[in-house]
Every structure is written in C-alpha cells, then in structure tokens.
Amino acid sequence: MAIRPRRAKVDVASPSASPEALLGHYRDMLLIRRFEEKAGQLYGMGLIAGFCHLYIGQEAVVVGMQAAIGGGDSVITSYRDHGHMLACGMDPKGVMAELTGRAGGYSKGKGGSMHMFSREKNFYGGHGIVGAQVPLGTGLAFAHKYRKDGGVCLAYLGDGAVNQGQVYESFNMAALWKLPLIVIVENNKYGMGTSVERASASTELYRRGEAYGIPGRPVDGMDVLAVKAAGDEAVAHARSGKGPFVLEMKTYRYRGHSMSDPAKYRSKEEVSRMRSEHDPIDQLRRKLETEGIADEARFKDIDREVKAIVTEAAEFAQTSPEPDPAELWTDILLPA
Amino acid sequence: MPIQVLMPALSPTMTEGKLAKWLKSEGDKVSSGDAIAEIETDKATMEMEAAEDGLLGRILVPAGAENIAVNTPIALLLGEGEASTALDGAMEGHIPSTAPVRAEAPTSLMPAPKAAPTAPEEREHAGATRRMTVREALRDAMAEEMRRDPAVFLMGEEVGQYQGAYKVSQGLLDEFGPERIIDTPITESGFAGLGVGASFAGLKPIVEFMTFNFSMQAIDHVINSAAKTLYMGGGQLGSPIVFRGPNGAAARVGAQHSQCFASWYAHVPGLKVVAPYSGADAKGLLKAAIRDPNPVVFLEHELLYGQSFDVPEDPEWVVPLGKAKIERAGRDVTICAFSRMVHVALEAAESLAREGIEAEVINLRTIRPLDVETLVASVKRTNRVVTVEEGWPVAGIGSEIAALMMEHAFDWLDAPVGRVAGADVPMPYAANLERLALPQPDTVVAACKAVCYRK
Numbered sequence: 001m002a003i004r005p006r007r008a009k010v011d012v013a014s015p016s017a018s019p020e021a022l023l024g025h026y027r028d029m030l031l032i033r034r035f036e037e038k039a040g041q042l043y044g045m046g047l048i049a050g051f052c053h054l055y056i057g058q059e060a061v062v063v064g065m066q067a068a069i070g071g072g073d074s075v076i077t078s079y080r081d082h083g084h085m086l087a088c089g090m091d092p093k094g095v096m097a098e099l100t101g102r103a104g105g106y107s108k109g110k111g112g113s114m115h116m117f118s119r120e121k122n123f124y125g126g127h128g129i130v131g132a133q134v135p136l137g138t139g140l141a142f143a144h145k146y147r148k149d150g151g152v153c154l155a156y157l158g159d160g161a162v163n164q165g166q167v168y169e170s171f172n173m174a175a176l177w178k179l180p181l182i183v184i185v186e187n188n189k190y191g192m193g194t195s196v197e198r199a200s201a202s203t204e205l206y207r208r209g210e211a212y213g214i215p216g217r218p219v220d221g222m223d224v225l226a227v228k229a230a231g232d233e234a235v236a237h238a239r240s241g242k243g244p245f246v247l248e249m250k251t252y253r254y255r256g257h258s259m260s261d262p263a264k265y266r267s268k269e270e271v272s273r274m275r276s277e278h279d280p281i282d283q284l285r286r287k288l289e290t291e292g293i294a295d296e297a298r299f300k301d302i303d304r305e306v307k308a309i310v311t312e313a314a315e316f317a318q319t320s321p322e323p324d325p326a327e328l329w330t331d332i333l334l335p336a
Numbered sequence: 337m338p339i340q341v342l343m344p345a346l347s348p349t350m351t352e353g354k355l356a357k358w359l360k361s362e363g364d365k366v367s368s369g370d371a372i373a374e375i376e377t378d379k380a381t382m383e384m385e386a387a388e389d390g391l392l393g394r395i396l397v398p399a400g401a402e403n404i405a406v407n408t409p410i411a412l413l414l415g416e417g418e419a420s421t422a423l424d425g426a427m428e429g430h431i432p433s434t435a436p437v438r439a440e441a442p443t444s445l446m447p448a449p450k451a452a453p454t455a456p457e458e459r460e461h462a463g464a465t466r467r468m469t470v471r472e473a474l475r476d477a478m479a480e481e482m483r484r485d486p487a488v489f490l491m492g493e494e495v496g497q498y499q500g501a502y503k504v505s506q507g508l509l510d511e512f513g514p515e516r517i518i519d520t521p522i523t524e525s526g527f528a529g530l531g532v533g534a535s536f537a538g539l540k541p542i543v544e545f546m547t548f549n550f551s552m553q554a555i556d557h558v559i560n561s562a563a564k565t566l567y568m569g570g571g572q573l574g575s576p577i578v579f580r581g582p583n584g585a586a587a588r589v590g591a592q593h594s595q596c597f598a599s600w601y602a603h604v605p606g607l608k609v610v611a612p613y614s615g616a617d618a619k620g621l622l623k624a625a626i627r628d629p630n631p632v633v634f635l636e637h638e639l640l641y642g643q644s645f646d647v648p649e650d651p652e653w654v655v656p657l658g659k660a661k662i663e664r665a666g667r668d669v670t671i672c673a674f675s676r677m678v679h680v681a682l683e684a685a686e687s688l689a690r691e692g693i694e695a696e697v698i699n700l701r702t703i704r705p706l707d708v709e710t711l712v713a714s715v716k717r718t719n720r721v722v723t724v725e726e727g728w729p730v731a732g733i734g735s736e737i738a739a740l741m742m743e744h745a746f747d748w749l750d751a752p753v754g755r756v757a758g759a760d761v762p763m764p765y766a767a768n769l770e771r772l773a774l775p776q777p778d779t780v781v782a783a784c785k786a787v788c789y790r791k
Contacts, residue, residue, distance in 0.1 A: 037368060041387045044344030046406055051348070074537065108570035115568035124536050124573070129560050135526050136561060139533020146489070146515070146539060169526025176521070254369075260347030262380035331571035332605050334629040336657065 017067075017225065019293045025067065025224045026288060027302050029059035029281050032083040034310045035092055036255075039082065039099055043259050047318060048099045051128075052113045055083035057254040060280035061186055062087035064227025065154055068235050072149060076124040076137040077156035079114035080186075080253075084156065088121040092309055096317035104320030108327055131157065131164030134183070138170040141181035141244075152180040152238045160191020162205050168212075171244065175212040178243035182234045183209070185248045186221065192257040193265040206248035214244050221249030222278040252278065338393055338418060338426040341372070341411040343404045344384055350377045354402045355410060359383070364392045366413070373399075373410070390415050393423045458659050461616075465646040473615040473647045474504050474580075474636065477622035478542060480651045482512055485540060488626055491518040491527055492544030492581070501546045502582060502641055528554030528579070532561040532631075535577040540626060545581035548597045548635060555600075562631035563606030575631045580622070583611070583635035584675060584726045585774055591762035594770075596727030598674065601633040602704040602736070608657055609703040611635040613678035615645030617701055620655030628657060635703075637676045660707035662714070666694035669784045670714040672737060673724040674700040677775060681724050684780035693788055703733060708740055715745045720787040722754040724775050729757035751787040756780050 036054045066087040077084045098105025106116040114128040127133040137155025144151035174181045185205045196203050206216035219230040234245035252274045256263040288294040354376040371383040390413040397410040482488045494501045496509040496519040509517040520527040531541035545551045562575040585594035601609045612618040625632040673681040678699045685695040723734035734755035759773040
C-alpha cells in the first residue's frame with residue numbers, strides 16, 4: 001500500500017474577513033446554538049439519554065478555528081463535541097440521530113453523544129476519557145508529518161483536561177519532533193463543578209507549553225474574529241514546520257457540565273452577565289448591523305434557514321429507526 | 337396551535353419530578369432560553385428553560401405539584417400573534433410522540449458469536465528455512481513488513497540508536513532511518529496514544545513496550561482508544577496497530593517486572609491477542625499482526641528471545657491469527673499452553689512419555705480469538721485437558737478454557753479440566769521462591785497424572 005500524500009488546502013482569507021465570511025460565521029454559530037438548544041429539548045423529552053454535554057456559549061471557538069484551517073487538516077476533541085462536528089461540516093441529521101441512538105446516526109447509534117467520527121470531514125472524535133484526545137491528536141499531527149501532506153491537527157481540550165499527565169507527554173513529543181499540532185484549550189472556567197482557580201496551580205493555561213518551548217496565546221474565545229486571527233497565527237506556525245502552538249480560548253458555557261448538572265458552583269449573575277455582555281452570536285450580530293452588512297430581514301432569513309435545518313435534524317433523529325439488533329455484533333473487528 | 341411545554345427529563349435517571357416553582361406567570365412573554373420553572377429531580381433542583389419564544393398562555397401544573405411524570409404537559413405557550421382562545425382545545429388529540437421507532441424486537445437474546453471465528457487456513461510451509469533466534473525472527477518480520485508497506489513504522493523506548501532494549505530492533509534504524517524507527521521518550525501513555533492517533537489516520541504503527549509491565553501506563557489507549565473506536569464509530573474508524581514487547585516473568589526482576597497480561601487483554605472485544613512460542617511463530621504471527629487491520633497485542637517472552645528455531649525464509653509466509661498448532665501429538669491427555677509455557681509443556685510431555693502417558697501439546701499461539709475448534713478436536717481424542725500458563729489463576733486463560741470445554745466438549749471429558757498457573761502471589765525475587773511461583777515441568781506432569789487418575 002502506498003502512502004498517498006494529501007495536500008491540505010490552505011485558507012488564505014485576509015485578516016479583515018469578507019462580508020460573506022462574517023455572515024458565514026454568524027450562520028454557523030447560530031446553527032450550533034439552535035442545534036444544541038434542540039438537543040437539550042430532546043433530552044428533556046427523554047429522546048436523548050445518558051451523558052449529553054452542550055456547547056452553548058462556546059460557539060465562537062470552533063467556528064473561528066475551523067475558518068483558520070483547510071480541507072486536509074484534522075480535528076479531534078473530547079466529549080463536548082457537537083459544535084465541533086457541525087463546524088467540520090458534518091450533517092446535523094446524522095449527529096442528532098446519533099444523539100437519539102438511531103440507525104441513521106453517524107455511528108449507527110452505537111457511539112452516542114461522545115463518540116462520533118467522520119473520515120470524510122477529517123473529524124477523529126469525540127473521546128470520552130478526559131485528556132486522551134491530546135496524544136491521539138498528536139498522533140494525527142505525526143501522521144501529517146510522516147506523510148508530508150502539509151496538514152495540521154487541531155486538538156481541543158478543556159480547562160479540566162489540561163491537568164492530565166498525558167497532555168504534557170504529548171507536549172513533549174510534539175515539541176521534540178516539531179509536529180504540526182495546535183492545542184486549543186477551551187477554558188470555560190469550570191471543569192465540571194471545579195473552577196480553574198480551585199484546580200490549577202497556574203491559571204494562565206496558554207503558558208502550559210512553556211517548559212517545552214511551545215508558544216501560547218490567550219484569546220477572547222467569545223469573539224469569533226479574535227479566534228480566527230489567533231487561529232491563523234497558530235496554524236501558520238505549525239504548518240511552516242515550527243512545531244506545536246497552544247491557544248487558550250477564554251470562553252463560557254451557559255449550560256451545566258452535562259444535562260444533569262444544576263450548576264450550583266456559580267452564580268446566576270455570572271451566567272447572565274456573560275450572556276448579555278459577551279455572547280458570541282450577539283456580538284457578531286451587532287458588528288454586522290453596525291457595518292451595514294446585514295439588516296433585520298437578512299437575519300430573519302438566516303434564522304429561518306437554521307431553524308429549518310435543526311427541525312429537519314430533529315425530525316430525522318426521531319423517525320430514523322433504532323439500530324437493527326444484529327448491529328450488536330458488528331464493527332468489533334475488521335476482516336483480516 | 338399553542339405549544340405544549342412538557343415536564344422535562346433533567347438527568348439520565350429521572351422519570352418523574354416535582355414542579356418546585358414557576359419563575360414566569362401566565363401572560364408573561366418568554367424567549368427561548370429563559371428560565372421558566374424550577375424542577376426538582378431525583379438529584380437536584382434545576383431550572384427549566386423555554387425552548388421557544390412566545391407568551392406563557394396557561395399553566396397546567398401548579399407549583400408544588402409532585403411526582404409529575406416526564407413528558408406530562410405542564411404549560412401552554414402561545415406563538416407570535418396567537419389568540420388566547422386557542423388555548424381551549426389545545427390539549428385534545430395531541431399526544432407527544434416520544435416512543436422511539438422500535439427496530440424488530442429480538443425474540444430471544446442474540447446468539448453469542450461463534451467462540452472461534454473460522455480462521456484462515458494455514459499454509460503448509462515447504463520452502464527453505466533458516467536457523468535463527470526468536471529475536472532475529474521478530475526483527476526480520478518487522479523489516480520485511482516495513483519493506484512491503486511504507487505506512488508501517490516502529491516506535492518505542494530505545495528501539496533506534498540503542499538497537500532495542502532487548503536487541504529485537506537491531507539494524508532497523510540503519511535500514512529505515514529515524515523517520516520510521518522512532519526513539520521515544522519514556523512516556524508510555526503518550527506514545528501509545530500517539531500511535532493510536534496515527535493509526536486512525538491510516539498509518540500502521542508498531543508500538544514497542546520495553547516490557548508489557550509498562551503497558552499498564554498506557555492501557556487506557558490500548559482499550560478505550562484502540563479497541564473500542566471501530567465499534568463506537570459504527571465501523572468508520574479502525575486502528576491498525578500492533579503493541580508488542582516482552583510479557584510475563586523474565587528472571588529475578590521482582591513483582592513489578594514479572595507479570596503476564598494475556599488474560600487482561602484477552603478480556604477485551606476489539607483486540608486480538610497473540611503469544612508466539614517458536615521462531616516460526618514469532619515471525620509468521622508478527623507479520624500477520626502487522627498486516628491485520630485491527631489492534632493486536634503481541635506478547636513476546638524475554639526468555640525465548642535467545643532460543644533458536646528453524647524459520648521459513650519466504651517473506652510472504654505468514655501464520656494466520658486465530659489458529660493453534662499441535663506441537664506434539666498424543667492420545668492420553670491434551671496440554672494447552674502458550675508462549676514459554678509451550679516449552680514447559682513439551683518437557684512435561686517427554687517425562688510423561690517415559691511413564692507411558694502420551695500427551696498432546698497444543699500451542700495456542702493466538703489467545704483472542706482462541707482456536708476452540710482445534711482444542712475441542714483434541715479433547716475428543718484424549719478426553720482430558722490440562723491448561724498451563726504463567727499468569728495468575730484467577731480469571732486466567734485456563735479459567736476461560738475450562739469454561740469453553742464445558743460448553744463445547746462436556747460429553748467427551750473423562751476428568752475435570754486441570755489448571756496449572758502461576759502462584760496467586762506477586763512475583764518474589766528470591767530464586768527458590770520465584771521457581772515455586774512459576775509452573776515447572778513437574779507441576780504439569782502432576783496435573784496430567786491427576787486428570788489421568790494415575791499416581
């Protein structure tokens with residue numbers, strides 16, 4: 001078997017994004033927001049079960065980062081993964097149907113919220129063990145370098161995972177071998193119910209690579225354009241062969257850690273202040289209005305489009321059949 | 337049509353709850369995301385958020401009501417421009433559909449998969465052989481597969497410049513260079529995870545653990561990342577990787593460096609587990625493991641590395657995984673063993689022969705999937721089985737074989753299955769105690785005589 005070099009498409013969008021790009025970011029963030037709200041509702045109706053970690057509030061991070069990479073680059077994350085999959089261009093119907101555990105889901109209903117993959121979209125999961133996606137992502141970056149295909153890997157982790165030992169084992173190897181790895185720490189201030197201050201001796205998480213000579217930047221993760229700009233810098237660094245880069249996205253999740261988390265560890269005021277003053281979608285909407293890029297009618301159109309996609313996904317997720325009982329025994333081993 | 341607001345499930349285990357408090361009143365305007373009520377679940381009190389924009393038209397369940405089943409309508413929401421008269425009759429004929437579309441229900445439990453999937457036929461080797469050590473056979477297997485497939489690479493501690501902690505990778509760095517023979521830092525969890533990630537991308541890593549004792553640092557990646565991903569992804573993403581290195585007890589290295597992991601890894605669906613004995617096994621099985629599209633745990637034995645055997649030279653010769661080998665034919669008792677214990681079993685068979693007991697020795701070669709067919713066929717001839725392993729007895733490979741023999745060969749057994757295993761203790765250091773902790777030919781002889789009812 002020959003190694004096929006895959007040339008990653010380099011996104012050369014100018015730093016001052018075009019009106020189309022801005023509208024695209026708005027639409028993509030809104031899609032994630034509405035999708036997650038719908039997932040929350042379906043959970044409430046008992047159609048989605050088990051663990052379900054919603055991404056509401058953090059949308060700017062994945063949308064901004066996705067805009068900074070190209071088609072041949074790879075993405076991997078932890079279990080709060082619905083937003084990442086939608087940003088990668090995976091079909092909302094397949095994602096939602098996986099949440100409801102149906103045959104039409106990305107994993108035929110066998111993976112659930114935390115375990116979905118798409119080779120086609122270079123999305124490598126969806127991993128439930130906190131921190132495990134970092135060495136796995138380092139391996140994806142290793143494969144890009146091994147094949148010399150010019151690709152980079154985006155590996156996302158949370159502020160909780162950042163204290164796992166294997167994260168630093170990965171930092172060491174990625175820096176040692178100059179692997180094209182961009183580590184994105186989504187600091188939403190709480191690892192489940194424990195605030196960063198209560199969990200981390202050093203809370204400047206973007207500096208966690210310093211011992212390995214890995215540059216890092218803190219980023220306003222509620223501002224999609226700030227994310228995109230930082231992403232551009234980190235991706236250029238990694239793609240040019242200089243090795244890994246750490247981005248700490250200061251972000252916020254509005255919902256609990258998972259559906260069953262009453263979030264008693266933070267005040268209502270804190271949540272409503274973030275919602276009213278820093279919401280990534282509202283911020284971009286104001287910019288689009290001020291700059292005259294979109295008017296009320298245009299926003300209504302986008303709303304309608306997004307709502308239709310989400311409604312269709314929810315409908316599909318409820319009508320797709322449960323997996324065939326025979327599926328219990330498939331996909332354990334590939335034929336040798 | 338007003339929208340029914342339903343009692344939500346707010347935890348994985350909630351079936352009913354208390355409507356603790358309404359945070360909005362009838363007539364209030366609500367936006368999607370607004371907290372409208374407090375619900376007490378089995379675990380906590382949670383806020384319930386509106387899913388749609390609208391006007392809270394009617395509250396159907398008052399605050400303080402308990403034991404409200406999930407999905408009971410608790411309020412009606414009027415949409416934009418909807419008159420309050422629409423509230424009347426809103427409850428008629430509208431039953432929320434929450435029951436999933438059931439796939440055809442199985443009438444009984446799914447049958448267990450065949451204990452041994454039919455293994456590919458083993459090709460009888462008639463070509464040239466060369467006398468070589470197990471160490472060289474393993475090295476040749478890797479070199480041949482690396483020449484054949486540029487996606488194959490080797491990584492681990494001291495595999496390159498040092499030429500292998502046990503000299504298994506001797507010469508490979510010279511031939512393949514540092515891009516494919518990769519010296520890693522001492523960081524098992526990290527490089528095992530890195531290897532699995534690279535395998536997701538289609539590369540075929542061989543990850544060497546200096547010994548399998550250190551694989552415990554990385555076992556999460558072997559099991560959660562490598563073995564389960566194909567299933568969790570509905571077949572989309574496999575992990576073609578080999579984890580290899582010496583397993584089991586070496587000599588006088590104490591408890592933390594002397595342990596057999598066969599039973600640990602054999603427990604896991606999604607893994608294949610291989611344990612070669614001879615040089616031919618080592619070469620043919622390792623080549624098959626590297627070519628296999630699934631994650632394979634390949635358990636070598638340090639004390640066999642220096643042993644010499646005749647090994648086929650043909651680079652296309654492989655030993656299919658899942659196929660046991662009868663090393664010695666016999667009619668009185670079947671001894672099944674793997675790895676170095678095959679040697680112990682063969683020695684035991686020699687002494688048994690001197691006492692007129694002809695033992696059949698089966699070299700399992702693959703622990704998962706186990707070649708039940710060959711075992712059962714042997715037991716049908718001998719009617720007695722003794723299992724031999726270096727690992728601990730509890731939930732060991734011998735336990736599994738005993739269970740399989742009951743399921744598949746009960747009517748042919750003339751005696752209970754005999755188990756010989758390592759002593760159920762951490763491995764001691766002292767020479768005499770270490771010897772007592774490991775199966776020896778005489779313990780195997782005694783077990784065989786016991787199942788033959790001979791003194």
